[in-house]
Amino acid sequence: MAQDRPTASELLNAIADFLREEATPALDRSDPRLGFQMRVAVNSLAILEREWRLAPGADAREYARLAKLLGRNGTLAELTRELARQLRAGERDERDAELMAHLEATTADKIAIANPKWR
């Protein structure tokens, strides 16, 4: 069922803007510790907004790469677990170009959601 607008992204942005511009300054005046906590909350809302927009595409790309890399099917969680097992066992390492391309792409998609300014 399609929801009416605002979309999840629009609503999250509206909440984050309100908390940042109106609630945070008031908290900073009354209780700086709560003001700090509110900044953490606003930052987390921004992560959720990016996740809502970007995660479906990122998850699909990650799954396609993993299934090809490992040559098998399963859920994304199962395939990731198998990759982690192979890496701990030393069955694959950093000399594997396809592995490294997968990890680079997956990490790039994750940081684009969690903290796009990280460098």
Add this chain to the structure above:
Amino acid sequence: MSVHGGTEGKTVAAGLASAASRHFGGPATIERLRRESGGASRQTWSFDAIVAGRRHELILRRDPPTAGGREKASATSLDRPTEFAVLRAAFDGGVRAPEVLFQLGPQDGLGEAFVMRRVGGIAIARKLLRDPPYADARKKIARQLGVIAARIHAVDTANLPPLPHREAADQVTALRAALDSLDQPQPVFELALSWLDRRRPAPTGRPLLVHGDFRTGNYLADESGVTAILDWEGAHLGDPVEDLGWLCVKSWRFGSVDKPAGGFGSREDLWTAYRRAGGSEVDPARAHWWEMFGTVRWGVICLTQAWRHLSGSVKSMELASIGRRAVETEVDLLQLLREAR
């Protein structure tokens, strides 16, 4: 008596008054008591003790008495009495660290706790790295940290309390165990740990005092530079290069990414000052190993902090949100692996 911090503040003030009176040998009045930081466990309070007209500016480090169901302290962090003894040995050995004065007893009712002299300066990385008053200090801090690290590693281990001995191999094992306990597969961390495991440095012939959390954010500095090294609860015996590598982990540059030594200078600045102050010649490969290890370590700590919330042992939005910082270290690890090829 001026007290901030509600009923807990009143309890702390009363316990401090009796303990300070015993230590200074006269009735002590507690003033300007203020909670500095910390969660439910491991608190820091700032206060003044007035004894015979003289004002002593002091800090209380405290683990409140544990009630049933409260979270256990981390397995790798020291208890307060051991931290007290390490700080005393470090201070006596000429390390720029706070001077510890006395421990509190059960009769004071504040849990495991000790008191040390207050040292000037701030620990807030963002301010030290950007604010105008610290412009001169910024030019000195990397070298000062090299000198201080050399002093820490020169502390006579005969003067230390029994400390855990952790070499490179033990630490790789510990991080794998931590990942297993989270039950969330982490391919980048596994790749980095296997890389580290294959190249781990030989154990130190003679294990030295390692601070264990030697980084920007864990020392005080003022306009003249570093005034005191704090947060000794990760102290252990091991490879001294661990401290130098951890300081250079990118997360501790707080945005000043082109200055690896804590955001203030080059690795070479740090190593040169370290050697001139009596430290050993730093093997770049060994330092790189510990920097890469430290990057995984911080990533795993981010997840572990989030899991404290997720497991229900503490309810904290702030801890939960730290879990999403782990990926920052994955970005950095892939970069370190590219550079190492």
